[in-house]
Amino acid sequence: MAKRYWLMKSEPNAFSFDDLMNSPDRTTCWDGVRNYQARNFMRDDMQLGDGVLYYHSRIKPMAIVGIATVVKTGYPDYTAHDPEDKHFDPKSSPEKPRWSMVDIQGIQALKTPLTLTMLRDVEALNDMPLLKKGQRLSVQPLSEGNWKNILKLGGIEAS
DNA sequence: GCCAACGTTGGC
């Protein structure tokens, strides 16, 4: 299957791109997603080696700050089964897991973080889900064209 | 911190 591209949102107060780069193997499991559409992308569509843009939400400045890649495809999000966990969901169980996650590995920070404001100013990016009004998905698909544009704007050689 | 947009839940 052809390589796909994604944008994933994180609140840096909870888990920032630096946190990812400082993790063992620069890798983390993307737990806690409790939205069916976002889950379906992770469970059904993400492939090893897919490109991931890392976006910081709910902070000043909101921006795409780095790139990562998928290193483990969809598997059950076990945090749903821990009553102590913030993301506990009694309707999910190890036998019938409701939620999925993937592992991503940080690659590098953008030389130039691309703030929401900057992104809105780029006409070629107008069709990005991120820039659409009311778009709240924390995992979004991204076209190859937009991926390349963003890497270029961010000062990274396309890979 | 506010609140619009949107997703989910549950009574009917």
Added chain:
DNA sequence: GCCAACGTTGGC
């Protein structure tokens, strides 16, 4: 299966 109520997201 509708839809009001409720909870959450996330830009501002």
